[in-house]
Every structure is written in C-alpha cells, then in structure tokens.
Amino acid sequence: MNLSNxxxxxxxxxxxxxxxxLDEPQRVGSPRDxxxxxxxRFFKYDKQGHKFIILxxxxxxxxxxxxxxxxxxxxxxxYTSSLLLNELPVHAFIASANERxxxxxxxxxxxxxxxxxxxxxxxxxxxxxxxxxSNKIITEFDKNDFYSRATSKHNEIIESTFKHLTKNxxxxxxxxxxxxxxxxxxxxxxxxxxxxxxEENIINRVNNxxxxxxxxKDKTIVNMRSIHNRKMQKKFYNRANEILLKEYNWSVDYxxxxxxxxxxxxxxxxxxxxxxxxxxxxxxxxxKAVHDFLDTQAENKIIKQEEKRDAYYAKYDTxxxxxxxxxxxxxxxxxxxxxxxxxxxxxxxxxxENQKYLSDLLIKLQD
Numbered sequence: 001m002n003l004s005n006x007x008x009x010x011x012x013x014x015x016x017x018x019x020x021x022l023d024e025p026q027r028v029g030s031p032r033d034x035x036x037x038x039x040x041r042f043f044k045y046d047k048q049g050h051k052f053i054i055l056x057x058x059x060x061x062x063x064x065x066x067x068x069x070x071x072x073x074x075x076x077x078x079y080t081s082s083l084l085l086n087e088l089p090v091h092a093f094i095a096s097a098n099e100r101x102x103x104x105x106x107x108x109x110x111x112x113x114x115x116x117x118x119x120x121x122x123x124x125x126x127x128x129x130x131x132x133x134s135n136k137i138i139t140e141f142d143k144n145d146f147y148s149r150a151t152s153k154h155n156e157i158i159e160s161t162f163k164h165l166t167k168n169x170x171x172x173x174x175x176x177x178x179x180x181x182x183x184x185x186x187x188x189x190x191x192x193x194x195x196x197x198x199e200e201n202i203i204n205r206v207n208n209x210x211x212x213x214x215x216x217k218d219k220t221i222v223n224m225r226s227i228h229n230r231k232m233q234k235k236f237y238n239r240a241n242e243i244l245l246k247e248y249n250w251s252v253d254y255x256x257x258x259x260x261x262x263x264x265x266x267x268x269x270x271x272x273x274x275x276x277x278x279x280x281x282x283x284x285x286x287x288k289a290v291h292d293f294l295d296t297q298a299e300n301k302i303i304k305q306e307e308k309r310d311a312y313y314a315k316y317d318t319x320x321x322x323x324x325x326x327x328x329x330x331x332x333x334x335x336x337x338x339x340x341x342x343x344x345x346x347x348x349x350x351x352x353e354n355q356k357y358l359s360d361l362l363i364k365l366q367d
Contacts, residue, residue, distance in 0.1 A: 115283035121362040298355035
C-alpha cells in the first residue's frame, strides 16, 4: 500500500480513485468491504456517501484484529440459541411424558421466538400492507427487495443457531420435514403426519416439475429464489398440491423443523429457562442487530451502485484522450464529446428511506 499520495485533509471522491492513489486493487462484494475496513489500520478516515475524507495518516499500522475473537458473524448466536432453548424445556417435558424426544417448529415460529422480526412480517397480509403504507409510496420492488434481504439474513441466523446447538450437544440433530395430509372419502384429513423419505422424493420431484412450468411461462423466473422474491409461493405450492392430490391422494400442509433433544435437556429442563428480564434483553439484542444490519445493507447497496456508476465514468475519463485503435480489443470506447450513458441498474431516490421504513414496520419489536 502506498500512503505517500494521501494526507490529512484530502477528500477523495470515490473508491476507484482511492484505490488508484493507494496502489490497491479494486475489489467487489465482501472482499471490497473488508479491504475498505482494513484501511483503518493505516489511516483514519470519515466516509460521506462514497467520498473518503482523510483525517489522519498513521506512522505505523495498527495490528490486524482477528474478527473471530469477537464472535463477528455469530455475535448474536449465543442469544438466539438461549432464546430457542428457553422454549424447548416445556415442550421437552411434554415430549418426555409422551415418550418423544423431539419437537417441531416452523421457520415462522422460530423467527418470532428468537426475535428476528415482529408479527407484521409473519402475516404478510396485503390489506395490512395497504393500510400501513397509506402515507408512503412503497413499490412492489421495495417490498420484494426487503423480504428477499430479510429472508436471506433470517435463514443465515437460523442455520447458524442450529449448527451452534448441535455443535454444543444441546440437540442431537435438526432436520426439515414435510407434513402431509391424506385425502379420504373426497375430503382432506384434518390430521397431518410426517412424510416418509419416499414421499419426500415425490414432493421434490413434483416441485421441480412445477418450477419448470413456471419458468416456461415466465422467462424472468430462473429458480425457487425467483418464486419467493416475487411472492408467488402460494400459487406455486397450490399447483404442486394439485398434482400431488391427483396423483397420490395426499398434499403438503407445511414444512417444519424436527429438533431432537439431547437427554440432559429433558432430565433437567430448568437449566435452560431464562428469567423474564433475560428473555426481553436477549430479544432486544437480536432484534436490534437484525434491524441495524438490514438498514446498513440498504445504505451500502446505494453506495455500491454509486461507486459502479462513478467507476464507469472514471474509466471513460481515463480513456477518452487516448488515440483510438479499432483493433484494440481492450479499448473502452472511441473518444466522444460526452461519455455514453450509464446503463446499469439505478435504485430510485427513496430506496433507502423506504427500506428503513419497512425495517421499522416489519422487523422492530413493538413496545
């Protein structure tokens, strides 16, 4: 890294120019974020939008911290694990009485138990959305983008929590299972049961068949993530159940998590019960972490967009005065009086404001 090109008081307009001054390679995604954060070891700066304000250049770099020592990615996994275990002893006691050593919880139930969102997020009711958005212009893109980001983060936290519980021998195993209902005398049974391995294979095959149907009808759909992002799950699973009922006389009710306990939880369930104060405190910590993450992610999305656009024009600026060689495969463009228009995706001006509004509405726990 070359620090000779920067000094306190300098204002560098964007990331590409910063890399050029420091003789640093330009990166994208998470490596870019880590690189920018690592610069703080060499100089102090304030970031305003995509602009870097240099406050101080250090004579010696500060030691690089090992993020793992702070729990970094898993900073709230201890809290989510404790909150989930707080729910298990009561169920475990009942399970033990019925000679069962497991319970079943859906992802939606777990999200509420460990504080990842509030009930509004779970409901996803269109009438509720219309009434709550009456004073805001919330587009379908805003809503889909928010749910996509939140779902991805929720799934990451739930998966990490499950791994933490099994790694620390609190649970023997955690598996996702399908619950199905059989058709009897032209009626769907009110009781459900776990699908067998053979039935799960059938469900997965039918889901792939339906996905291909959706892709054939709409080329913008490429996988199940597309289905979820566009809020087409209900339509998708209704079609899958239509095929299952017709071909096999049963349908899928929902998917759940089967959590198999270690014996010590059932024997001494009181060890895992939180006080009311602890439960409220842990919920608040986890909820704030998720809420703040989504807000920061939305802000970074705008910054990355601006940096891509700036890099586009910066590349043009560095090439426009060069002689034009039509045989040069690496040329950017022949010199025009004005750069070609940027054709990258542009988020609307109220994107961050709307995403933060949705985060307050759907994630933040209500007092």
